[in-house]
Amino acid sequence: MQPGEQRDEVEMLSLMLLIRRFEERASQQYQAQKIGGFCHLYIGQEAVVAGAVAAVRDDDYIITAYRDHAHALARGTSADACMAELFGKETGCSRGLGGSMHFFDRKNHMYGGHAIVAAHVPLAVGMAFAIKYRGEDRVTLCFFGDGAINQGAFHEALNLAALYKLPIVFICENNLFAMGTSVKRSTSLKQIVDRAEGYDIPGEIVDGMNFREVRDEIAEIVDSIRKEPHPAFLEVRTYRYRGHSMSDPASYRTKKELEKYRLDDPITRLRAQLTREGKLTNEQFDRLDKQAKETVLAAVKFAEQSPQPPLEKLYDYTYADGAKP
Amino acid sequence: MREITYRQALNEALAEELERDPNVFLMGEEVAEYQGAYKVSQGLLQRFGPRRIIDTPISENGFAGLGVGAAMVGLRPIIEFMTFSFSLVAFDQVVNNAPNMFTMSGGQFNIPITFRGPNGPAHQLGATHSHATENFYASVPGLKVCTPATPRDAKGLLKTAVRDDNPVLVLEAELLYSSKGMVEPPDEELLIPLGKADVKREGSDVSIICYAQTVPLALKVAAQLEEEDISAEIVDLRSIKPLDEKAIFDSVTKTHRVVIVEQDHPFCGVGAEVCYRIQKNIFDALDAPIIRVSQEDVPMPYNERLEHAVLPNAEKLIAAVKQVCYA
Numbered sequence: 001m002q003p004g005e006q007r008d009e010v011e012m013l014s015l016m017l018l019i020r021r022f023e024e025r026a027s028q029q030y031q032a033q034k035i036g037g038f039c040h041l042y043i044g045q046e047a048v049v050a051g052a053v054a055a056v057r058d059d060d061y062i063i064t065a066y067r068d069h070a071h072a073l074a075r076g077t078s079a080d081a082c083m084a085e086l087f088g089k090e091t092g093c094s095r096g097l098g099g100s101m102h103f104f105d106r107k108n109h110m111y112g113g114h115a116i117v118a119a120h121v122p123l124a125v126g127m128a129f130a131i132k133y134r135g136e137d138r139v140t141l142c143f144f145g146d147g148a149i150n151q152g153a154f155h156e157a158l159n160l161a162a163l164y165k166l167p168i169v170f171i172c173e174n175n176l177f178a179m180g181t182s183v184k185r186s187t188s189l190k191q192i193v194d195r196a197e198g199y200d201i202p203g204e205i206v207d208g209m210n211f212r213e214v215r216d217e218i219a220e221i222v223d224s225i226r227k228e229p230h231p232a233f234l235e236v237r238t239y240r241y242r243g244h245s246m247s248d249p250a251s252y253r254t255k256k257e258l259e260k261y262r263l264d265d266p267i268t269r270l271r272a273q274l275t276r277e278g279k280l281t282n283e284q285f286d287r288l289d290k291q292a293k294e295t296v297l298a299a300v301k302f303a304e305q306s307p308q309p310p311l312e313k314l315y316d317y318t319y320a321d322g323a324k325p
Numbered sequence: 326m327r328e329i330t331y332r333q334a335l336n337e338a339l340a341e342e343l344e345r346d347p348n349v350f351l352m353g354e355e356v357a358e359y360q361g362a363y364k365v366s367q368g369l370l371q372r373f374g375p376r377r378i379i380d381t382p383i384s385e386n387g388f389a390g391l392g393v394g395a396a397m398v399g400l401r402p403i404i405e406f407m408t409f410s411f412s413l414v415a416f417d418q419v420v421n422n423a424p425n426m427f428t429m430s431g432g433q434f435n436i437p438i439t440f441r442g443p444n445g446p447a448h449q450l451g452a453t454h455s456h457a458t459e460n461f462y463a464s465v466p467g468l469k470v471c472t473p474a475t476p477r478d479a480k481g482l483l484k485t486a487v488r489d490d491n492p493v494l495v496l497e498a499e500l501l502y503s504s505k506g507m508v509e510p511p512d513e514e515l516l517i518p519l520g521k522a523d524v525k526r527e528g529s530d531v532s533i534i535c536y537a538q539t540v541p542l543a544l545k546v547a548a549q550l551e552e553e554d555i556s557a558e559i560v561d562l563r564s565i566k567p568l569d570e571k572a573i574f575d576s577v578t579k580t581h582r583v584v585i586v587e588q589d590h591p592f593c594g595v596g597a598e599v600c601y602r603i604q605k606n607i608f609d610a611l612d613a614p615i616i617r618v619s620q621e622d623v624p625m626p627y628n629e630r631l632e633h634a635v636l637p638n639a640e641k642l643i644a645a646v647k648q649v650c651y652a
Contacts, residue, residue, distance in 0.1 A: 094433070095431025111397055116421055122386065122387050123394030127394045133350070159384065159387065160391055318427065320427055323567060
């Protein structure tokens with residue numbers, strides 16, 4: 001996307017559908033044991049990343065934690081490359097060496113996929129440092145969960161970003177649970193956004209189930225950062241429908257709570273907004289959904305048919321110069 | 326050649342690399358306005374300005390990670406730890422982020438970063454400030470680790486580290502900052518490759534394999550042994566990883582007897598790896614079992630006499646040499 005250009009909302013709805021269908025299919029393939037390790041699904045949170053990418057340029061930097069499939073898809077990594085990564089195949093976005101938690105796509109400015117909680121927040125600050133060092137007008141978007149805000153790395157990174165006035169938006173995807181521990185049991189604050197105040201970083205709260213609200217808030221923040229580099233903090237209130245990972249039945253929350261959020265589904269909501277405004281028909285929506293399902297099914301097929309990373313390349317990705325010490 | 330200190334040699338290396346490549350910057354605690362806790366960065370702020378010589382708060386995890394992130398998008402950070410004992414606070418960044426990124430991203434993101442600073446026991450700094458970290462870091466795939474012992478090696482290895490496309494740890498010898506040695510003049514480019522050991526003294530009876538702060542110790546002991554007609558060859562590893570097997574094997578094939586003197590702890594120490602490789606590859610060249618002299622396996626005591634007893638020292642090294650020489 002070029003500066004000043006507004007992303008088409010129907011296109012963004014179709015991205016959210018792609019994420020939803022991708023994750024559903026990933027869940028199924030995980031249960032079929034085609035996918036190994038840990039696998040964290042983004043279902044319910046789609047409006048957050050969709051709203052964010054709709055608000056920034058394609059050359060802005062994006063980095064996130066381990067619930068990262070959606071961030072790669074939103075950045076334009078193909079469903080094929082994402083599914084192949086889950087399958088551990090050489091055609092995956094990290095050549096099958098990263099797995100679910102380590103999606104990378106340099107070409108599309110997706111900088112991971114990081115699995116140690118909050119360890120990537122200093123990395124994001126370093127990327128923002130490089131932007132300022134070079135005098136560019138890019139912005140770094142750093143996504144993390146509510147679990148990250150109690151880690152030392154998070155606090156050190158926020159302080160550094162504020163001290164050096166770096167162009168970065170800290171986006172806390174507050175889905176209310178760090179694995180099975182609710183925010184109430186993990187965090188001494190009434191609201192997460194207050195963490196930012198401690199570092200003199202401006203903070204806002206937005207409804208993460210509302211695509212437009214997320215997009216507009218981030219667009220406004222990013223606009224002000226491009227004029228004068230500084231950090232900003234956004235608490236995005238969202239919800240994950242599934243457990244923390246595939247192995248988590250999420251018995252720490254009630255059916256009632258889940259149902260409440262399902263009624264506020266981000267896809268349903270954007271669909272209703274667009275339909276009401278005459279920008280989308282039911283037939284169009286069904287077609288978009290069908291396309292998303294087909295894309296994902298094709299991705300599964302692609303992943304299945306892709307080759308394993310060759311054993312003889314085992315030592316090729318340890319040192320950039322091929323050193324074998 | 327001219328004589329300069331280890332500290333000056335590092336300072337020259339930093340200045341030359343900052344001059345050569347605009348993507349290089351130096352960041353750490355007290356590196357700028359204070360001119361460096363050990364004065365290694367003296368004058369660099371005045372010369373290169375605050376954009377490239379950057380003071381940080383006491384946040385090792387934060388600024389080490391900042392360096393890794395900046396390296397992901399093409400800068401070449403030099404991150405100074407005031408001592409590598411403090412790098413333990415940033416262990417996650419040095420061990421989990423820097424060396425794993427290239428693999429995890431399927432080769433998309435290499436991390437051209439240099440972590441540097443003093444390492445190893447100094448003098449009565451007690452348990453928390455005396456860590457020799459080389460064996461921790463050398464065990465991590467994706468990291469390179471070097472341990473210069475002379476001004477010349479310090480300059481040449483640091484410059485090479487900055488130009489390397491991987492994360493490299495330059496573990497400086499805390500006790501040697503003021504030591505002097507001959508170094509090429511500043512207008513002569515000095516690059517010493519990683520993974521090349523250096524025979525600091527030729528000998529025929531025993532190979533003493535050493536690095537960092539044990540190099541001057543080994544040289545001193547070799548002079549003493551000479552008086553007793555024992556000719557010791559001093560092999561300075563210079564790099565722990567990559568390890569120069571060939572230089573080690575060449576020396577041992579010549580002398581047939583080995584003492585490894587290392588500044589870390591004995592359990593899973595650097596010497597254990599060197600010892601393993603010797604016996605695996607050139608077992609028949611050995612005329613005696615290999616002996617390792619290291620720190621004692623205890624946290625470092627503050628008391629001076631006890632500290633001396635913990636460290637590898639001349640008495641222990643001489644005894645070890647005599648044992649392998651059956652002298």
